[in-house]
Amino acid sequence: MIRFENVGLRYGMGSEILRDLTFRIEPQSFQFLTGPSGAGKTSLIRLLFMSLRPTRGLIRVFDRDLSVISKQELPELRRKIGVVFQDFRLLDHLTTYENVALPLRVIGKEEHEYRSDVIELLKWVGLGDRMHVLPPVLSGGEKQRAAIARALITRPEVLLADEPTGNVDPPLARRLLRLFIELNKLGTSVVIATHDIALLEQVDARRMVLADGRLQIFD
Numbered sequence: 366m367i368r369f370e371n372v373g374l375r376y377g378m379g380s381e382i383l384r385d386l387t388f389r390i391e392p393q394s395f396q397f398l399t400g401p402s403g404a405g406k407t408s409l410i411r412l413l414f415m416s417l418r419p420t421r422g423l424i425r426v427f428d429r430d431l432s433v434i435s436k437q438e439l440p441e442l443r444r445k446i447g448v449v450f451q452d453f454r455l456l457d458h459l460t461t462y463e464n465v466a467l468p469l470r471v472i473g474k475e476e477h478e479y480r481s482d483v484i485e486l487l488k489w490v491g492l493g494d495r496m497h498v499l500p501p502v503l504s505g506g507e508k509q510r511a512a513i514a515r516a517l518i519t520r521p522e523v524l525l526a527d528e529p530t531g532n533v534d535p536p537l538a539r540r541l542l543r544l545f546i547e548l549n550k551l552g553t554s555v556v557i558a559t560h561d562i563a564l565l566e567q568v569d570a571r572r573m574v575l576a577d578g579r580l581q582i583f584d
């Protein structure tokens with residue numbers, strides 16, 4: 366589904382922050398991406414989302430070689446990927462409900478087709494009573510949950526989540542983890558970048574550990 370071979374990444378003229386990364390994200394798999402702060406987790410998530418290009422090596426996404434994918438083709442490929450960024454990236458002029466519904470509107474769905482799904486998912490993430498407010502009045506944890514709901518609403522083939530439980534308390538983190546596990550059971554491959562040890566301990570999943578630019582995988 367996604368394949369990296371000898372991938373390296375450097376920013377500008379600096380030294381490589383990711384070196385010789387070789388791994389696959391298999392269909393329907395579940396993995397944590399972990400490692401110390403600054404190890405390159407966010408950079409790796411951006412490579413997986415194709416918002417950053419590697420400085421060397423091969424990346425294949427959905428059987429396509431990233432180096433020959435044009436900018437015009439990217440939006441269509443990215444639609445198969447749900448992503449939760451650390452900074453949420455919600456649109457401040459749209460309500461929580463509208464933010465979550467946006468990926469469906471973009472692909473041409475009508476409101477009557479998705480309304481109940483959006484409401485159900487918002488209730489699941491505990492935002493049933495925050496649906497009609499704008500992101501600036503949401504707390505950090507509420508914004509995070511809205512970003513998660515937006516990433517999940519299209520049932521993507523791959524979900525990438527960067528510290529998705531960083532702003533919520535432990536019971537809610539467990540609930541969100543259950544949501545990711547359910548999504549995985551329905552067929553989505555899940556990659557969760559986290560330093561939250563408590564979260565890691567709750568699932569017996571593959572661990573991808575970044576340190577000193579290198580990746581070690583524990584299946």
Ligand SMILES: Nc1ncnc2c1ncn2[C@@H]1O[C@H](COP(=O)(O)OP(=O)(O)OP(=O)(O)O)[C@@H](O)[C@H]1O
Pocket residue numbers: 376382400401402403404405406407408409
């Ligand atoms: N746009 C950028 N330009 C230059 N250097 C960058 C850029 N983004 C990240 N870096 C550097 O690359 C390294 C890896 O950063 P990254 O954010 O990927 O790590 P991380 O593991 O996600 O960290 P954290 O857990 O603290 O979020 C860091 O040394 C960081 O300073």
